[in-house]
Amino acid sequence: MPTIKEIAELAGVSRGTVDRVLNHRGHVDSIKEKKVLEIAKALHYTPCPAGKTLAIKKKNLRFGYILFSSTSSNPFFIDVVDGIEKRAAELGEYNVSVDIRYTGEKNPELQVKQIDELLESGISGLAIAPINHSLVIERIRELASNGFPVVTVNSDISDSGRIAYVGSNFYKSGETAAGIMNLICAGSSKVGMVMGSPLVLCQTERVAGFTNRIGEAYKGIEITATEVNNDDDILSFVVTKRLLEKHPEIDSLFLVSAGVLGACRAVSELGFTEKLKVVCYDTTIASRELIDSGAIVAAITQEPFYQGTKPLDILLDYVGMGVEPEKEYYYTELGIKIKENLY
Amino acid sequence: MPTIKEIAELAGVSRGTVDRVLNHRGHVDSIKEKKVLEIAKALHYTPCPAGKTLAIKKKNLRFGYILFSSTSSNPFFIDVVDGIEKRAAELGEYNVSVDIRYTGEKNPELQVKQIDELLESGISGLAIAPINHSLVIERIRELASNGFPVVTVNSDISDSGRIAYVGSNFYKSGETAAGIMNLICAGSSKVGMVMGSPLVLCQTERVAGFTNRIGEAYKGIEITATEVNNDDDILSFVVTKRLLEKHPEIDSLFLVSAGVLGACRAVSELGFTEKLKVVCYDTTIASRELIDSGAIVAAITQEPFYQGTKPLDILLDYVGMGVEPEKEYYYTELGIKIKENLY
DNA sequence: TTGAAAGCGCTACCAA
DNA sequence: TTGGTAGCGCTTTCAA
Numbered sequence: 045m046p047t048i049k050e051i052a053e054l055a056g057v058s059r060g061t062v063d064r065v066l067n068h069r070g071h072v073d074s075i076k077e078k079k080v081l082e083i084a085k086a087l088h089y090t091p092c093p094a095g096k097t098l099a100i101k102k103k104n105l106r107f108g109y110i111l112f113s114s115t116s117s118n119p120f121f122i123d124v125v126d127g128i129e130k131r132a133a134e135l136g137e138y139n140v141s142v143d144i145r146y147t148g149e150k151n152p153e154l155q156v157k158q159i160d161e162l163l164e165s166g167i168s169g170l171a172i173a174p175i176n177h178s179l180v181i182e183r184i185r186e187l188a189s190n191g192f193p194v195v196t197v198n199s200d201i202s203d204s205g206r207i208a209y210v211g212s213n214f215y216k217s218g219e220t221a222a223g224i225m226n227l228i229c230a231g232s233s234k235v236g237m238v239m240g241s242p243l244v245l246c247q248t249e250r251v252a253g254f255t256n257r258i259g260e261a262y263k264g265i266e267i268t269a270t271e272v273n274n275d276d277d278i279l280s281f282v283v284t285k286r287l288l289e290k291h292p293e294i295d296s297l298f299l300v301s302a303g304v305l306g307a308c309r310a311v312s313e314l315g316f317t318e319k320l321k322v323v324c325y326d327t328t329i330a331s332r333e334l335i336d337s338g339a340i341v342a343a344i345t346q347e348p349f350y351q352g353t354k355p356l357d358i359l360l361d362y363v364g365m366g367v368e369p370e371k372e373y374y375y376t377e378l379g380i381k382i383k384e385n386l387y
Numbered sequence: 388m389p390t391i392k393e394i395a396e397l398a399g400v401s402r403g404t405v406d407r408v409l410n411h412r413g414h415v416d417s418i419k420e421k422k423v424l425e426i427a428k429a430l431h432y433t434p435c436p437a438g439k440t441l442a443i444k445k446k447n448l449r450f451g452y453i454l455f456s457s458t459s460s461n462p463f464f465i466d467v468v469d470g471i472e473k474r475a476a477e478l479g480e481y482n483v484s485v486d487i488r489y490t491g492e493k494n495p496e497l498q499v500k501q502i503d504e505l506l507e508s509g510i511s512g513l514a515i516a517p518i519n520h521s522l523v524i525e526r527i528r529e530l531a532s533n534g535f536p537v538v539t540v541n542s543d544i545s546d547s548g549r550i551a552y553v554g555s556n557f558y559k560s561g562e563t564a565a566g567i568m569n570l571i572c573a574g575s576s577k578v579g580m581v582m583g584s585p586l587v588l589c590q591t592e593r594v595a596g597f598t599n600r601i602g603e604a605y606k607g608i609e610i611t612a613t614e615v616n617n618d619d620d621i622l623s624f625v626v627t628k629r630l631l632e633k634h635p636e637i638d639s640l641f642l643v644s645a646g647v648l649g650a651c652r653a654v655s656e657l658g659f660t661e662k663l664k665v666v667c668y669d670t671t672i673a674s675r676e677l678i679d680s681g682a683i684v685a686a687i688t689q690e691p692f693y694q695g696t697k698p699l700d701i702l703l704d705y706v707g708m709g710v711e712p713e714k715e716y717y718y719t720e721l722g723i724k725i726k727e728n729l730y
Numbered sequence: 731t732t733g734a735a736a737g738c739g740c741t742a743c744c745a746a
Numbered sequence: 747t748t749g750g751t752a753g754c755g756c757t758t759t760c761a762a
Contacts (some may be wrong), residue, residue, distance in 0.1 A: 045480050047755055058733045063757065071731055092480050095755030097437035098738045102757080137388050137435050138738090216727070223727035227571045227684060257727065341570060344728075380723040384559070384566035384600065385687075390739055401749040406741065414747055438739030441754045445742080481754090 046087040055080050066091070067366055093365070097138060100364040105140045107359050108162035110155060111173040111197065113146035119328035120302070120348055124198070127352020140360060143167060149275075152177035159183055163192075169363045171355035173198040176245050193362050195355040199246050207362060208369040210354045212346040212376050214246040218253025220378050221298060221323055224342050225258070225265055228321050229296055232264035236287050238307050239300035240275035247300050250325075254298065268294050273303040280306030288314055299324035304331050308339045327381050335383055347376035389430040398423050409434070410709055436708075440481060443707040448483045450702050451505035453498060454516040454540065456489035462671035463645070463691055467541070470695020483703060486510065492618075495520035502526055506535075512706045514698035516541040519588050536705050538698040542589050550705060553697045553717040555689040557589040561596025563721050564641060564666055567685050568601070568608055571664050572639055575607035579630050581650050582643035583618035590643050593668075597641065611637050616646040623649030631657055642667035647674050651682045670724050678726055690719035 048066070052059045057076055064072050065080040066089075072080075083089075109128055112121055125144070132142035143162060147155040152175045159180075162170065170187070174180050174196055181201050187194055188205025200209040225233060237254075239247050258265040271287045273280035280303030288294060288310065297320050299307055304324045311320055322340045324331055326348070334340040354374055361367040391409070395402045400419055407415050408423040409432075415423075426432075452471055455464055468487070475485035486505060490498040495518045502523075505513065513530070517523050517539055524544050527537055531548025543552040568576060580597075582590050601608040614630045616623035623646030631637060631653065640663050642650055647667045654663055665683045667674055669691070677683040697717055704710040 045482070048757095049755075059756080060733060060735095060758085061731085064732090067757090073731065076732090090480065092441075092755050094437045094440035094481065095738095096757085098435075098441060098740095098755075099757045101738050137433065138437065139388070220725070220727040223725045227725065228573075230571075230573060377722075378728040379720075380725070380728065382563070382566045382570065382723070384563040385721040385723065391741095392739075402740080403742085403749060403751095404747085407748090410741090416747065419748090435739050438754095439741085441739075441756095442741045444754050 045092070046084075046089045047092065051080060051083050051087065051089060054083050091365075096365045100360075101139045103139070103364065105138075105169075105360070105364055106165070106167045107140070107142050107356060107363075108159075108167040108170045109142055109144045109172070109355070110147060110158055110162070110170070111144070112149050119330065120326045122328070123348035124352040127349040128356070129352075130349075131353040131356045135356065135360065138364075140364070142356065147175065149175060151175070152179045155180050156183050159187075163187075169193045169195075169359035171195045171197055171359060174201055176201070193359060195358050197351055197355050208355075208358050208372055208374060210351055210358070210374040210376070212246070212378070213373075214249035215253040216375075217325070217344055217346065217378055218250035218255075219257040220253075220344055220380070221250070221325075222254045222257035222262060222265070224323055224344070224380065225254075225296060225298065225321075226262040228323075228341055229265065231262060233296045233321070234266055234268040234291070234294050235296050235298050236284075236291060236294040237267050237270040237298045237300065238273050238280065238284055238287065238303065239270065240273060240302055242272060244301075250300050267298075273306065275302040277303050277306035279303070281310050282306075284310035285314065288316060288320075295319060296321040296323070301325065304328070304334065304340070308334050312339060327386065332386060335381065335386055338383065341382065343381045345379035345381055347379070350376055388435070389427075389432045390435065394423060394426050394430065394432060397426050434708075439708045443703075444482045446482070446707065448512075448703075448707060449508075449510045450483070450485050450699060450706075451502075451510040451513045452485055452487045452515070452698070453490060453501055453505070453513070454487075455492050462673065463669045465671070466691030467695040470692040471699070472695075473692075474696040474699045478699065478703065481707075483707070485699065490518065492518060494518070495522045498523050499526050502530075506530075512536045512538075512702035514538045514540055514702060517544055519544070536702060538701050540694055540698050551698075551701050551712040551715055551717060553694055553701070554719060555589070555721070556716075556718045557592035558596040559718075560668070560687055560689065560721055561593035561598075562600040563596075563687055563723070564593070564668075565597045565600035565605060565608070567666055567687070567723060568597075568639060568641065568664075569605040571666075571684055572608065574605060576639045576664070577609055577611040577634070577637050578639050578641050579627075579634060579637040580610050580613040580641045580643065581616050581623060581627055581630065581646065582613065583616060583645055585615065587644075593643050610641075616649065618645040620646050620649035622646070624653050625649075627653035628657065631659060631663075638662060639664040639666070644668065647671070647677065647683070651677050655682060670729065675729060678724065678729055681726065684725065686724045688722035688724055690722070693719055 048059050048062045052062045062080050065077050145158045155175050156179050184194055184204045194206040196206045196209045198211040269287055269291050271283035273283050284307040311317055317339055323342050324340055325344050327343050327345055331343055358369050391402050391405045395405045405423050408420050488501045498518050499522050528547045530537055537549040539549045539552045541554045612630055612634050614626035616626050627650040654660055660682055666685050667683055668687050670686050670688055674686055701712050
């Protein structure tokens with residue numbers, strides 16, 4: 045494997061010059077530049093990550109990470125935070141620090157304020173689970189247009205200029221739910237659907253994926269009724285109970301987002317656990333137990349740990365090593381968990 | 388984050404001494420050793436991977452990787468090789484090279500010969516998908532007892548002294564198949580089973596997991612008949628056809644190992660595609676198409692790419708950085724793939 | 731515009 | 747048994 049040193053010797057210039065060429069720092073004679081580039085290409089030069097990483101230590105980089113505070117109402121984020129903290133500890137080895145802030149999902153003003161605070165404190169990159177509100181969207185757009193690197197997590201703002209998105213393909217995750225539903229009901233079912241909010245983009249995407257897929261491929265499945273639980277377990281209990289009492293013909297339940305525990309409580313209180321096939325998202329502490337007990341037959345997962353770590357990797361590559369993300373969309377793998385492959 | 392340099396200054400010794408203590412190289416005065424260890428612990432010293440990695444370059448390490456040549460009959464290994472080659476290219480950056488050899492699954496003599504050749508050529512670590520034969524087992528046991536690092540992949544030899552195993556938990560993968568079967572047949576099914584060979588340990592493990600699980604939890608499922616296809620597609624076609632003709636009551640098919648294409652051809656030729664629920668392992672090129680077309684309803688996956696890369700990581704940590712594996716069993720995640728979450 | 735040199739953390743070697 | 751030093755690849759700073 046060739047090194048900068050070797051290229052420098054072959055080109056008859058100093059390592060500094062090679063570095064300037066290879067990293068587009070400018071101020072290099074164009075003839076020398078050309079020569080260096082030729083040699084680098086001929087030797088198939090690839091930079092040595094360990095060397096780059098080591099040199100990062102002197103930069104004392106800092107990144108910001110903003111995500112939802114609702115780890116209690118939506119325990120999915122517990123695993124995301126776990127990923128962030130693990131990777132942050134590793135990055136600490138290179139004097140890279142991560143400043144984590146939490147916002148309520150309904151508080152765009154606070155989220156914008158946190159963005160600004162982090163910027164003032166001198167971060168050189170931001171990972172954020174953005175609230176889908178014009179205030180936030182505009183702020184991110186502005187940052188991006190100034191060349192400031194932003195990575196969106198869990199929820200995307202596609203035309204904002206952010207350098208990458210890490211998270212689920214929600215439409216596809218809805219289709220996957222449809223596929224599971226079809227398998228477990230042998231092609232014929234009356235589905236009750238409980239969603240958090242029809243205003244949250246990722247949830248409407250899931251619903252769209254589900255609806256379109258059954259419409260095109262699984263016509264024996266129909267959505268009998270839909271309720272909204274506001275991602276709240278208690279409300280979830282109430283509306284699910286109402287839903288099931290009102291529509292006794294329902295034989296499967298599609299839980300689009302949080303409030304899993306509440307919904308399942310309603311099912312068991314009505315004595316419908318045997319009768320109802322429940323499909324949900326994410327393997328949180330609560331849903332794991334419910335899968336294990338048989339109350340939930342399948343959960344669709346979206347790599348929460350990876351959602352925590354990957355954005356930091358992308359930012360470090362971009363800011364620390366000058367490496368662009370390989371792609372724009374880092375979609376998480378859609379896993380299916382049942383009782384037997386849960387642990 | 389503390390460095391060796393800092394510890395040396397605090398302890399009033401040279402970095403060399405700290406290095407000797409921290410890496411158990413011996414030849415250190417016990418009082419100094421104690422002091423260094425105390426300081427390291429107090430500062431929560433963790434070695435910097437980038438520094439270590441960089442220093443590895445001078446060692447010119449070489450690892451061996453022996454696996455099955457049957458990538459055509461068992462295309463699962465294509466993805467494993469993909470993983471090996473990707474990681475090998477990355478390791479090349481640190482002057483670490485990987486020597487890959489292939490053995491037929493029924494040729495233990497050749498596998499032993501390849502082990503010996505690699506050893507003679509001076510490798511400092513070995514990853515191997517071992518053939519379950521006393522010749523191979525004994526050879527690995529011997530290596531391990533001499534302190535030579537061996538990582539088993541895909542198939543384990545548990546009491547051989549190898550430093551780690553990377554691969555599937557086959558028993559659990561059998562249980563998972565049982566769980567899927569139960570879901571898609573609503574608890575009642577007559578299963579036809581096609582396996583490669585009753586002599587291959589990982590397959591008997593899968594069968595045991597499947598059998599025990601339906602016995603304990605899904606009593607409505609029964610294994611009506613079993614055939615052996617020798618992991619060969621053509622034989623698989625023949626025996627599956629025979630199986631289905633002889634037992635028209637069979638309504639689901641459990642494909643324990645390779646020969647997926649042949650088995651599904653038999654199903655479609657008999658016009659049973661609609662009627663039969665087929666569950667198999669691995670998403671190979673062939674099985675992906677069959678899932679997409681609906682001939683297979685679900686496949687259980689076992690992270691082939693990871694099976695390629697992880698053993699090399701373990702060996703590099705062990706030999707290059709003096710870091711023991713975190714655990715003995717690196718079980719792969721058991722994924723479930725259906726049409727909707729396939730790509 | 732360019733080169734020389736120091737430094738990031740760790741390991742290995744030589745000399746004492 | 748120890749300390750000093752060079753070197754792994756890369757970046758950055760300073761001086762020319």
